[in-house]
Amino acid sequence: MRKTVTELADGRELVYYDPDGDEVRDATDPRPPEPAAVRPELRLDPVLGDWVTVAAHRQGRPYRPPAGDCPLCPSRGGRSTEIPAADYHVVVFENRFPSLSTQGAGRAPDSPSPLFRTEPGTGRCEVVCFTSDHDASFADLSESRAALVLDAWIDRTTELAALPGVRQVYCFENRGAEIGVTLPHPHGQIYAYPFLTPRTGKMIARAAEYRARTGRNLAEDLLAAERLDRRRLVLTGTHWTAFVPFAARWPYEVHLYPHRRVPDLPALG
Ligand SMILES: [Zn+2]
The missing domain is CATH 3.30.428.10 (HIT-like)
Incomplete structure (x- = not known):
């Protein structure tokens, strides 16, 4: 580039x-x-x-x-x-x-x-x-x-x-x-x-609360649960999984999760 x-x-x-x-x-x-x-x-x-x-x-x-x-x-x-x-x-x-x-x-x-x-x-x-x-x-x-x-x-x-x-x-x-x-x-x-922003703030608080309660990573557990359930999967790639979220809010809503744990966009390479 x-x-x-x-x-x-x-x-x-x-x-x-x-x-x-x-x-x-x-x-x-x-x-x-x-x-x-x-x-x-x-x-x-x-x-x-x-x-x-x-x-x-x-x-x-x-x-x-x-x-x-x-x-x-x-x-x-x-x-x-x-x-x-x-x-x-x-x-x-x-x-x-x-x-x-x-x-x-x-x-x-x-x-x-x-x-x-x-x-x-x-x-x-x-x-x-x-x-x-x-x-x-x-x-x-x-x-x-x-x-x-x-x-x-x-x-x-x-x-x-x-x-x-x-x-x-x-x-x-x-x-x-x-x-x-x-x-x-x-x-x-x-x-x-x-x-x-309020939504991001809430997500970070939820992840921290989940970590304190279970000692685990919320995003990783959610990704594993969706892949096991399979019903909402849209795409399962080598590096990414796309799924309709369990509690979707929109008529068309897909969330993309990387399989590798990263803190932000730049860390994706
Ligand atoms: Zn134009």
Whole structure:
């Protein structure tokens, strides 16, 4: 994998990920810099105790633009997009409308009530374009291109986890207008949070409680139990098992477990 780190006109970082080879990325962003008014803040939900991100500036982001105005397509035919190059394999850049930011993170004025606690929305939000093909999807990617996306996820997880104040890095893809996706171009996102998200926090607490009670590893025991039961298995490979979880919450839900014990994405290699 070849990684080229560049900067957009407004100072946001943009990184190309190409297969090993002679790809040289030297296109510069010709657009005038337009610094966005970015002031995300965190608010503590006084009832649940969860941190909630409030990012009012996101109301100004492009909402389902026509294909000819897609900001995630390469820059071609005189039209400048978020990606200055005329083509790309996989590209990652800082979201122009981030929910969390290392710059200009805001905070509501102090409230007289201790119930209204706020913190600056410090962190980072990145966009990952899987392909320059506007009409493709992740499922259309070749094995080598999917591997390049994984390389990008692993690299970004390593980089973002090292930022000061970041407690969790989460790579994800929301797909479809039904779940609120505003750009149909095949892409995912990465959030670097300054707090542990509630679901992850709960999972870690459960695993710790299971360890204290049984002396065993919850993920390993769960994987062994699903493989023994067999009824929910979707795929059993050499290195991975995929299954529908026992207490599934969604009409389509599959969990992937590696057979080797690893702490995070980068440790998968
Ligand atoms: Zn596009």
